[in-house]
Amino acid sequence: MTDILIRNARITARGAEPCDVAIAGGRIAAIGPHLPGGGTEIDAAGGLLSPSFVELHCHLDATLTAGTPRPNRSGTLWEGIALWAEIKPALTEESVYARARKTLLWMLSHGVTHVRTHVDVCDPSLVALRALLRLREDLRGTLDLQLVAFPQEGIYAFADGEALMREAIALGVDCIGGIPHFEMTREDGVRSVEWVLAQAREHGRLVDIHCDETDDDQSRFVEVMAAQTLRQGLSGKVTASHLTASHGYNGAYAGKLIGYMARAGLHVVTNPLDNSVLQGRFDGYPTRRGHARIKEMLQAGLNVACGHDSVMDPWYPMGDGDPLKAAFVLMHYAQIVGADERPWLFRMLTDMPAAAFGLSDHAVAIGAPADLILWDVPTEDEALRRLPPRRAIFRNGVLVAEREGVGMRVLGEALDVSPPG
Structure with missing residues:
Protein backbone atom coordinates (compact mmCIF):
# COMPACT_ATOMS: atom_id res chain seq x y z
CA MET A 1 0.00 0.00 0.00
CA THR A 2 1.35 3.42 -1.00
CA ASP A 3 1.89 5.88 1.85
CA ILE A 4 2.96 8.89 -0.23
CA LEU A 5 2.70 9.41 -3.98
CA ILE A 6 4.78 12.20 -5.48
CA ARG A 7 3.47 13.03 -8.93
CA ASN A 8 5.15 14.85 -11.82
CA ALA A 9 8.68 14.85 -10.40
CA ARG A 10 11.87 15.06 -12.41
CA ILE A 11 14.64 12.58 -11.56
CA THR A 12 18.06 13.33 -13.04
CA ALA A 13 18.88 9.71 -13.90
CA ARG A 14 15.59 9.31 -15.82
CA GLY A 15 15.90 12.35 -18.07
CA ALA A 16 13.70 15.38 -18.57
CA GLU A 17 10.25 13.80 -18.51
CA PRO A 18 8.38 13.97 -15.18
CA CYS A 19 7.24 10.76 -13.53
CA ASP A 20 5.55 9.56 -10.34
CA VAL A 21 7.27 8.13 -7.27
CA ALA A 22 5.43 5.90 -4.81
CA ILE A 23 6.68 5.55 -1.23
CA ALA A 24 5.65 2.68 1.02
CA GLY A 25 7.10 1.45 4.29
CA GLY A 26 9.81 4.10 4.24
CA ARG A 27 11.18 3.03 0.86
CA ILE A 28 10.64 3.88 -2.79
CA ALA A 29 8.15 1.29 -4.00
CA ALA A 30 7.65 2.32 -7.62
CA ILE A 31 8.75 4.89 -10.20
CA GLY A 32 6.96 5.49 -13.46
CA PRO A 33 4.36 7.51 -15.36
CA HIS A 34 0.78 7.66 -14.14
CA LEU A 35 1.13 5.37 -11.11
CA PRO A 36 -2.16 4.36 -9.45
CA GLY A 37 -3.25 6.68 -6.66
CA GLY A 38 -2.95 5.93 -2.97
CA GLY A 39 -2.00 7.57 0.29
CA THR A 40 -1.05 11.25 0.48
CA GLU A 41 -0.49 12.76 -2.97
CA ILE A 42 1.96 15.60 -3.60
CA ASP A 43 2.21 17.33 -6.98
CA ALA A 44 5.86 18.12 -7.68
CA ALA A 45 4.72 20.21 -10.67
CA GLY A 46 7.83 19.30 -12.63
CA GLY A 47 10.23 19.97 -9.77
CA LEU A 48 13.41 17.98 -9.21
CA LEU A 49 13.33 15.04 -6.78
CA SER A 50 16.84 14.23 -5.56
CA PRO A 51 18.41 12.07 -2.89
CA SER A 52 18.88 13.83 0.43
CA GLY A 358 28.48 3.50 4.74
CA LEU A 359 25.15 3.86 2.91
CA SER A 360 24.79 1.44 0.04
CA ASP A 361 21.63 2.59 -1.77
CA HIS A 362 21.36 6.36 -1.44
CA ALA A 363 19.52 7.18 -4.66
CA VAL A 364 16.10 7.84 -6.16
CA ALA A 365 15.65 4.19 -7.09
CA ILE A 366 13.17 1.42 -6.42
CA GLY A 367 13.93 -0.25 -3.12
CA ALA A 368 16.08 2.60 -1.77
CA PRO A 369 15.19 4.38 1.47
CA ALA A 370 12.92 7.36 0.79
CA ASP A 371 15.46 9.98 1.92
CA LEU A 372 14.56 12.70 -0.55
CA ILE A 373 14.55 16.41 -1.35
CA LEU A 374 11.71 17.93 -3.38
CA TRP A 375 12.69 21.12 -5.22
CA ASP A 376 10.78 23.88 -7.01
CA VAL A 377 13.39 23.90 -9.78
CA PRO A 378 13.54 21.28 -12.55
CA THR A 379 17.24 20.39 -12.66
CA GLU A 380 20.41 20.16 -10.60
CA ASP A 381 21.91 22.97 -12.66
CA GLU A 382 19.01 25.24 -11.74
CA ALA A 383 19.40 24.31 -8.08
CA LEU A 384 23.09 25.28 -8.23
CA ARG A 385 22.36 28.46 -10.16
CA ARG A 386 19.58 29.72 -7.89
CA LEU A 387 20.34 28.11 -4.49
CA PRO A 388 16.61 27.96 -3.73
CA PRO A 389 15.00 26.96 -0.43
CA ARG A 390 13.93 23.36 -0.47
CA ARG A 391 10.21 22.59 -0.87
CA ALA A 392 10.07 19.40 1.22
CA ILE A 393 12.41 16.91 2.91
CA PHE A 394 11.59 13.23 3.47
CA ARG A 395 13.42 10.84 5.81
CA ASN A 396 12.49 7.16 5.59
CA GLY A 397 9.33 8.23 3.81
CA VAL A 398 8.30 10.70 6.51
CA LEU A 399 7.90 14.39 5.75
CA VAL A 400 10.32 16.00 8.24
CA ALA A 401 10.63 19.52 6.82
CA GLU A 402 8.65 21.68 4.41
CA ARG A 403 8.59 25.24 3.21
CA GLU A 404 6.06 27.44 4.98
CA GLY A 405 5.64 30.91 3.52
CA VAL A 406 9.09 32.47 3.49
CA GLY A 407 10.44 30.07 6.11
CA MET A 408 10.65 26.36 6.85
CA ARG A 409 8.81 24.06 9.25
CA VAL A 410 11.11 21.37 10.63
CA LEU A 411 9.86 18.46 12.73
CA GLY A 412 6.55 20.30 13.06
CA GLU A 413 8.02 23.57 14.34
CA ALA A 414 8.86 26.88 12.67
CA LEU A 415 12.60 27.02 12.11
CA ASP A 416 14.53 29.61 14.10
CA VAL A 417 17.32 30.87 11.83
CA SER A 418 18.75 33.45 14.25
CA PRO A 419 22.17 32.78 15.79
CA PRO A 420 22.34 32.32 19.56
CA GLY A 421 22.61 35.36 21.79
Whole structure:
Protein backbone atom coordinates (compact mmCIF):
# COMPACT_ATOMS: atom_id res chain seq x y z
CA MET A 1 0.00 0.00 0.00
CA THR A 2 1.35 3.42 -1.00
CA ASP A 3 1.89 5.88 1.85
CA ILE A 4 2.96 8.89 -0.23
CA LEU A 5 2.70 9.41 -3.98
CA ILE A 6 4.78 12.20 -5.48
CA ARG A 7 3.47 13.03 -8.93
CA ASN A 8 5.15 14.85 -11.82
CA ALA A 9 8.68 14.85 -10.40
CA ARG A 10 11.87 15.06 -12.41
CA ILE A 11 14.64 12.58 -11.56
CA THR A 12 18.06 13.33 -13.04
CA ALA A 13 18.88 9.71 -13.90
CA ARG A 14 15.59 9.31 -15.82
CA GLY A 15 15.90 12.35 -18.07
CA ALA A 16 13.70 15.38 -18.57
CA GLU A 17 10.25 13.80 -18.51
CA PRO A 18 8.38 13.97 -15.18
CA CYS A 19 7.24 10.76 -13.53
CA ASP A 20 5.55 9.56 -10.34
CA VAL A 21 7.27 8.13 -7.27
CA ALA A 22 5.43 5.90 -4.81
CA ILE A 23 6.68 5.55 -1.23
CA ALA A 24 5.65 2.68 1.02
CA GLY A 25 7.10 1.45 4.29
CA GLY A 26 9.81 4.10 4.24
CA ARG A 27 11.18 3.03 0.86
CA ILE A 28 10.64 3.88 -2.79
CA ALA A 29 8.15 1.29 -4.00
CA ALA A 30 7.65 2.32 -7.62
CA ILE A 31 8.75 4.89 -10.20
CA GLY A 32 6.96 5.49 -13.46
CA PRO A 33 4.36 7.51 -15.36
CA HIS A 34 0.78 7.66 -14.14
CA LEU A 35 1.13 5.37 -11.11
CA PRO A 36 -2.16 4.36 -9.45
CA GLY A 37 -3.25 6.68 -6.66
CA GLY A 38 -2.95 5.93 -2.97
CA GLY A 39 -2.00 7.57 0.29
CA THR A 40 -1.05 11.25 0.48
CA GLU A 41 -0.49 12.76 -2.97
CA ILE A 42 1.96 15.60 -3.60
CA ASP A 43 2.21 17.33 -6.98
CA ALA A 44 5.86 18.12 -7.68
CA ALA A 45 4.72 20.21 -10.67
CA GLY A 46 7.83 19.30 -12.63
CA GLY A 47 10.23 19.97 -9.77
CA LEU A 48 13.41 17.98 -9.21
CA LEU A 49 13.33 15.04 -6.78
CA SER A 50 16.84 14.23 -5.56
CA PRO A 51 18.41 12.07 -2.89
CA SER A 52 18.88 13.83 0.43
CA PHE A 53 22.25 15.37 1.22
CA VAL A 54 24.94 13.66 3.28
CA GLU A 55 27.15 16.14 5.16
CA LEU A 56 30.47 14.36 5.60
CA HIS A 57 32.50 17.03 7.37
CA CYS A 58 31.49 19.50 10.08
CA HIS A 59 32.34 20.46 13.67
CA LEU A 60 29.16 20.53 15.74
CA ASP A 61 30.99 20.99 19.03
CA ALA A 62 32.22 24.41 17.87
CA THR A 63 29.20 25.50 15.85
CA LEU A 64 27.58 28.88 16.61
CA THR A 65 30.45 30.08 18.81
CA ALA A 66 31.72 32.80 16.43
CA GLY A 67 32.64 35.93 18.37
CA THR A 68 33.27 34.03 21.60
CA PRO A 69 35.19 35.14 23.61
CA ARG A 70 36.01 37.66 20.85
CA PRO A 71 36.02 37.72 17.05
CA ASN A 72 38.78 36.15 14.98
CA ARG A 73 40.34 39.47 13.95
CA SER A 74 42.77 38.05 11.40
CA GLY A 75 40.44 35.38 10.03
CA THR A 76 43.32 32.89 10.13
CA LEU A 77 43.39 29.21 10.99
CA TRP A 78 45.89 29.81 13.77
CA GLU A 79 43.89 32.51 15.53
CA GLY A 80 40.84 30.24 15.24
CA ILE A 81 42.73 27.40 16.96
CA ALA A 82 43.84 29.75 19.73
CA LEU A 83 40.28 31.01 20.25
CA TRP A 84 38.91 27.47 20.39
CA ALA A 85 41.46 26.59 23.08
CA GLU A 86 40.02 29.47 25.14
CA ILE A 87 36.40 28.42 24.50
CA LYS A 88 36.83 24.75 25.44
CA PRO A 89 37.18 25.16 29.23
CA ALA A 90 33.81 26.93 29.36
CA LEU A 91 31.88 24.27 27.43
CA THR A 92 29.00 22.47 29.10
CA GLU A 93 27.09 19.46 27.85
CA GLU A 94 23.91 21.51 27.61
CA SER A 95 25.50 24.34 25.64
CA VAL A 96 27.10 21.94 23.14
CA TYR A 97 23.86 19.95 22.83
CA ALA A 98 21.71 23.06 22.23
CA ARG A 99 24.05 24.65 19.66
CA ALA A 100 24.58 21.39 17.78
CA ARG A 101 20.87 20.58 17.71
CA LYS A 102 20.05 24.03 16.32
CA THR A 103 22.62 23.65 13.55
CA LEU A 104 21.34 20.16 12.73
CA LEU A 105 17.80 21.52 12.31
CA TRP A 106 19.20 24.10 9.91
CA MET A 107 20.88 21.27 8.01
CA LEU A 108 17.70 19.20 7.97
CA SER A 109 15.80 22.16 6.49
CA HIS A 110 18.34 22.14 3.62
CA GLY A 111 17.86 18.43 2.98
CA VAL A 112 20.65 16.89 5.05
CA THR A 113 19.63 13.57 6.63
CA HIS A 114 23.06 12.12 7.52
CA VAL A 115 25.91 14.02 9.18
CA ARG A 116 29.48 13.14 10.14
CA THR A 117 30.87 15.51 12.74
CA HIS A 118 34.38 15.72 14.16
CA VAL A 119 34.42 16.16 17.95
CA ASP A 120 37.49 17.56 19.70
CA VAL A 121 38.63 15.02 22.30
CA CYS A 122 41.65 17.01 23.51
CA ASP A 123 39.66 17.68 26.67
CA PRO A 124 40.12 15.53 29.78
CA SER A 125 36.39 15.74 30.59
CA LEU A 126 35.21 14.95 27.03
CA VAL A 127 32.27 17.31 27.56
CA ALA A 128 31.50 17.85 23.87
CA LEU A 129 31.69 14.15 23.06
CA ARG A 130 29.26 13.25 25.84
CA ALA A 131 26.80 15.89 24.61
CA LEU A 132 26.96 14.68 21.02
CA LEU A 133 26.64 11.02 21.99
CA ARG A 134 23.33 11.96 23.64
CA LEU A 135 22.23 14.02 20.64
CA ARG A 136 23.09 11.14 18.29
CA GLU A 137 20.64 8.91 20.12
CA ASP A 138 17.93 11.57 20.39
CA LEU A 139 17.89 12.23 16.63
CA ARG A 140 18.53 8.68 15.40
CA GLY A 141 16.21 7.82 12.51
CA THR A 142 15.45 11.47 11.78
CA LEU A 143 18.96 12.81 11.22
CA ASP A 144 21.70 10.21 11.70
CA LEU A 145 25.02 11.30 13.19
CA GLN A 146 28.45 9.75 12.90
CA LEU A 147 30.90 11.00 15.52
CA VAL A 148 34.64 11.22 14.81
CA ALA A 149 37.09 11.27 17.73
CA PHE A 150 39.14 14.25 16.59
CA PRO A 151 42.38 15.19 18.40
CA GLN A 152 42.37 18.88 17.49
CA GLU A 153 45.68 19.51 19.28
CA GLY A 154 47.33 16.24 18.23
CA ILE A 155 47.45 12.69 19.58
CA TYR A 156 51.08 13.09 20.66
CA ALA A 157 51.39 16.89 20.82
CA PHE A 158 48.64 16.98 23.49
CA ALA A 159 49.21 15.54 26.96
CA ASP A 160 47.47 12.15 27.32
CA GLY A 161 46.15 12.48 23.78
CA GLU A 162 46.37 8.76 23.08
CA ALA A 163 44.59 7.89 26.33
CA LEU A 164 41.77 10.33 25.53
CA MET A 165 41.39 8.81 22.07
CA ARG A 166 41.09 5.35 23.63
CA GLU A 167 38.44 6.65 26.03
CA ALA A 168 36.49 8.18 23.13
CA ILE A 169 36.61 4.87 21.28
CA ALA A 170 35.30 3.08 24.38
CA LEU A 171 32.45 5.60 24.70
CA GLY A 172 31.25 4.67 21.22
CA VAL A 173 32.48 6.99 18.48
CA ASP A 174 31.77 5.82 14.94
CA CYS A 175 35.05 6.98 13.42
CA ILE A 176 38.62 7.57 14.55
CA GLY A 177 40.37 10.75 13.45
CA GLY A 178 43.76 12.37 13.51
CA ILE A 179 45.65 15.49 12.52
CA PRO A 180 49.17 14.33 11.56
CA HIS A 181 50.37 17.65 10.14
CA PHE A 182 49.71 19.26 13.54
CA GLU A 183 51.96 16.85 15.44
CA MET A 184 55.33 18.30 16.47
CA THR A 185 57.46 16.11 14.18
CA ARG A 186 56.93 14.22 10.97
CA GLU A 187 57.76 11.04 12.88
CA ASP A 188 54.92 11.73 15.32
CA GLY A 189 52.60 12.47 12.41
CA VAL A 190 53.42 9.13 10.77
CA ARG A 191 53.05 7.38 14.11
CA SER A 192 49.63 8.97 14.63
CA VAL A 193 48.33 7.72 11.26
CA GLU A 194 49.62 4.22 11.96
CA TRP A 195 47.99 4.25 15.41
CA VAL A 196 44.62 5.48 14.12
CA LEU A 197 44.35 2.84 11.41
CA ALA A 198 45.47 0.07 13.74
CA GLN A 199 42.80 1.13 16.24
CA ALA A 200 40.17 1.25 13.50
CA ARG A 201 41.00 -2.28 12.44
CA GLU A 202 41.01 -3.56 16.03
CA HIS A 203 37.71 -1.93 16.99
CA GLY A 204 35.89 -2.12 13.66
CA ARG A 205 35.55 1.64 13.17
CA LEU A 206 35.76 3.96 10.19
CA VAL A 207 38.63 6.43 9.80
CA ASP A 208 38.43 10.14 8.96
CA ILE A 209 41.68 12.10 9.33
CA HIS A 210 42.28 15.82 8.91
CA CYS A 211 45.25 15.42 6.61
CA ASP A 212 47.70 17.89 5.08
CA GLU A 213 45.47 20.91 5.82
CA THR A 214 48.35 23.29 5.23
CA ASP A 215 50.06 25.21 2.45
CA ASP A 216 53.30 23.31 3.11
CA ASP A 217 53.97 21.24 -0.01
CA GLN A 218 56.21 18.98 2.08
CA SER A 219 53.24 17.86 4.19
CA ARG A 220 52.66 14.42 2.69
CA PHE A 221 50.81 12.33 5.26
CA VAL A 222 48.13 11.17 2.83
CA GLU A 223 50.72 8.86 1.29
CA VAL A 224 51.06 7.27 4.74
CA MET A 225 47.27 6.96 4.92
CA ALA A 226 47.15 5.20 1.55
CA ALA A 227 49.95 2.79 2.50
CA GLN A 228 48.44 1.99 5.90
CA THR A 229 44.99 1.51 4.40
CA LEU A 230 46.38 -1.14 2.10
CA ARG A 231 48.48 -2.80 4.81
CA GLN A 232 45.63 -2.83 7.37
CA GLY A 233 43.06 -4.09 4.84
CA LEU A 234 40.80 -1.08 5.35
CA SER A 235 40.04 -0.15 1.74
CA GLY A 236 36.75 1.75 1.49
CA LYS A 237 36.71 2.59 5.21
CA VAL A 238 39.19 5.47 5.30
CA THR A 239 38.53 9.15 4.54
CA ALA A 240 41.16 11.84 4.04
CA SER A 241 39.77 15.31 4.76
CA HIS A 242 41.06 18.63 3.37
CA LEU A 243 44.37 17.67 1.63
CA THR A 244 45.01 21.33 0.82
CA ALA A 245 48.78 20.80 0.64
CA SER A 246 48.20 18.92 -2.61
CA HIS A 247 47.62 22.22 -4.44
CA GLY A 248 51.36 22.81 -4.02
CA TYR A 249 52.62 19.36 -5.05
CA ASN A 250 54.55 19.02 -8.26
CA GLY A 251 52.75 17.21 -11.04
CA ALA A 252 54.89 14.07 -10.99
CA TYR A 253 54.39 13.50 -7.27
CA ALA A 254 50.68 14.36 -7.40
CA GLY A 255 50.10 11.87 -10.20
CA LYS A 256 51.86 9.09 -8.32
CA LEU A 257 50.05 9.94 -5.08
CA ILE A 258 46.57 10.05 -6.60
CA GLY A 259 47.21 6.66 -8.19
CA TYR A 260 48.05 5.16 -4.80
CA MET A 261 45.04 6.85 -3.19
CA ALA A 262 42.78 5.27 -5.81
CA ARG A 263 44.44 1.89 -5.32
CA ALA A 264 43.83 2.16 -1.57
CA GLY A 265 40.18 3.11 -2.06
CA LEU A 266 40.49 6.30 -0.03
CA HIS A 267 37.53 8.63 0.24
CA VAL A 268 38.29 12.36 0.08
CA VAL A 269 36.49 15.39 1.52
CA THR A 270 37.12 18.91 0.30
CA ASN A 271 35.81 21.87 2.30
CA PRO A 272 35.73 24.92 0.04
CA LEU A 273 34.07 27.42 2.40
CA ASP A 274 36.72 27.25 5.14
CA ASN A 275 39.74 26.46 3.02
CA SER A 276 39.10 29.23 0.51
CA VAL A 277 39.60 31.76 3.30
CA LEU A 278 42.06 29.95 5.59
CA GLN A 279 44.68 28.76 3.10
CA GLY A 280 47.22 30.75 1.14
CA ARG A 281 47.86 33.04 4.12
CA PHE A 282 51.63 32.72 3.83
CA ASP A 283 51.63 33.58 0.12
CA GLY A 284 52.19 36.94 -1.48
CA TYR A 285 50.85 37.13 -5.01
CA PRO A 286 49.75 35.04 -6.75
CA THR A 287 47.92 33.45 -3.80
CA ARG A 288 47.24 29.74 -4.11
CA ARG A 289 43.74 28.29 -3.96
CA GLY A 290 43.33 26.30 -0.77
CA HIS A 291 41.86 23.05 -1.93
CA ALA A 292 42.91 19.59 -3.01
CA ARG A 293 43.43 18.56 -6.62
CA ILE A 294 39.74 17.75 -6.91
CA LYS A 295 39.45 17.38 -10.68
CA GLU A 296 42.41 15.04 -10.93
CA MET A 297 41.08 12.92 -8.07
CA LEU A 298 37.63 12.68 -9.63
CA GLN A 299 39.12 11.84 -13.00
CA ALA A 300 41.14 9.05 -11.34
CA GLY A 301 37.93 7.53 -9.96
CA LEU A 302 38.36 8.62 -6.34
CA ASN A 303 35.21 9.06 -4.27
CA VAL A 304 35.17 12.77 -3.40
CA ALA A 305 32.67 14.58 -1.15
CA CYS A 306 32.11 18.30 -0.63
CA GLY A 307 31.76 19.29 3.03
CA HIS A 308 30.41 22.44 4.67
CA ASP A 309 32.92 22.26 7.56
CA SER A 310 32.35 25.20 9.94
CA VAL A 311 29.10 26.98 10.76
CA MET A 312 29.69 30.29 12.57
CA ASP A 313 32.68 29.21 14.65
CA PRO A 314 36.19 30.59 15.37
CA TRP A 315 37.43 29.51 11.93
CA TYR A 316 34.53 30.62 9.73
CA PRO A 317 32.00 33.25 10.89
CA MET A 318 29.47 32.55 8.13
CA GLY A 319 27.42 29.56 7.00
CA ASP A 320 24.00 28.10 7.71
CA GLY A 321 24.64 24.40 7.16
CA ASP A 322 23.51 24.29 3.52
CA PRO A 323 25.81 21.91 1.56
CA LEU A 324 24.55 23.34 -1.73
CA LYS A 325 26.27 26.64 -0.95
CA ALA A 326 29.55 24.81 -0.42
CA ALA A 327 29.13 23.10 -3.79
CA PHE A 328 28.33 26.45 -5.42
CA VAL A 329 31.61 27.88 -4.11
CA LEU A 330 33.50 24.76 -5.20
CA MET A 331 32.07 25.04 -8.71
CA HIS A 332 33.88 28.37 -9.12
CA TYR A 333 36.83 27.79 -6.86
CA ALA A 334 37.84 24.44 -8.43
CA GLN A 335 36.62 25.44 -11.91
CA ILE A 336 34.14 22.56 -12.07
CA VAL A 337 31.97 24.42 -14.52
CA GLY A 338 32.13 22.43 -17.77
CA ALA A 339 28.97 20.70 -18.94
CA ASP A 340 30.56 17.29 -18.39
CA GLU A 341 31.92 18.29 -14.97
CA ARG A 342 28.96 19.95 -13.23
CA PRO A 343 27.12 16.64 -12.55
CA TRP A 344 29.94 15.82 -10.12
CA LEU A 345 28.76 18.59 -7.80
CA PHE A 346 25.42 17.07 -6.80
CA ARG A 347 27.05 13.65 -6.55
CA MET A 348 29.59 15.14 -4.12
CA LEU A 349 26.63 15.95 -1.83
CA THR A 350 24.67 12.72 -2.27
CA ASP A 351 25.92 9.30 -3.37
CA MET A 352 29.64 10.02 -2.97
CA PRO A 353 29.52 11.06 0.71
CA ALA A 354 26.91 8.36 1.25
CA ALA A 355 29.47 5.74 0.19
CA ALA A 356 31.98 7.04 2.74
CA PHE A 357 29.24 7.17 5.39
CA GLY A 358 28.48 3.50 4.74
CA LEU A 359 25.15 3.86 2.91
CA SER A 360 24.79 1.44 0.04
CA ASP A 361 21.63 2.59 -1.77
CA HIS A 362 21.36 6.36 -1.44
CA ALA A 363 19.52 7.18 -4.66
CA VAL A 364 16.10 7.84 -6.16
CA ALA A 365 15.65 4.19 -7.09
CA ILE A 366 13.17 1.42 -6.42
CA GLY A 367 13.93 -0.25 -3.12
CA ALA A 368 16.08 2.60 -1.77
CA PRO A 369 15.19 4.38 1.47
CA ALA A 370 12.92 7.36 0.79
CA ASP A 371 15.46 9.98 1.92
CA LEU A 372 14.56 12.70 -0.55
CA ILE A 373 14.55 16.41 -1.35
CA LEU A 374 11.71 17.93 -3.38
CA TRP A 375 12.69 21.12 -5.22
CA ASP A 376 10.78 23.88 -7.01
CA VAL A 377 13.39 23.90 -9.78
CA PRO A 378 13.54 21.28 -12.55
CA THR A 379 17.24 20.39 -12.66
CA GLU A 380 20.41 20.16 -10.60
CA ASP A 381 21.91 22.97 -12.66
CA GLU A 382 19.01 25.24 -11.74
CA ALA A 383 19.40 24.31 -8.08
CA LEU A 384 23.09 25.28 -8.23
CA ARG A 385 22.36 28.46 -10.16
CA ARG A 386 19.58 29.72 -7.89
CA LEU A 387 20.34 28.11 -4.49
CA PRO A 388 16.61 27.96 -3.73
CA PRO A 389 15.00 26.96 -0.43
CA ARG A 390 13.93 23.36 -0.47
CA ARG A 391 10.21 22.59 -0.87
CA ALA A 392 10.07 19.40 1.22
CA ILE A 393 12.41 16.91 2.91
CA PHE A 394 11.59 13.23 3.47
CA ARG A 395 13.42 10.84 5.81
CA ASN A 396 12.49 7.16 5.59
CA GLY A 397 9.33 8.23 3.81
CA VAL A 398 8.30 10.70 6.51
CA LEU A 399 7.90 14.39 5.75
CA VAL A 400 10.32 16.00 8.24
CA ALA A 401 10.63 19.52 6.82
CA GLU A 402 8.65 21.68 4.41
CA ARG A 403 8.59 25.24 3.21
CA GLU A 404 6.06 27.44 4.98
CA GLY A 405 5.64 30.91 3.52
CA VAL A 406 9.09 32.47 3.49
CA GLY A 407 10.44 30.07 6.11
CA MET A 408 10.65 26.36 6.85
CA ARG A 409 8.81 24.06 9.25
CA VAL A 410 11.11 21.37 10.63
CA LEU A 411 9.86 18.46 12.73
CA GLY A 412 6.55 20.30 13.06
CA GLU A 413 8.02 23.57 14.34
CA ALA A 414 8.86 26.88 12.67
CA LEU A 415 12.60 27.02 12.11
CA ASP A 416 14.53 29.61 14.10
CA VAL A 417 17.32 30.87 11.83
CA SER A 418 18.75 33.45 14.25
CA PRO A 419 22.17 32.78 15.79
CA PRO A 420 22.34 32.32 19.56
CA GLY A 421 22.61 35.36 21.79
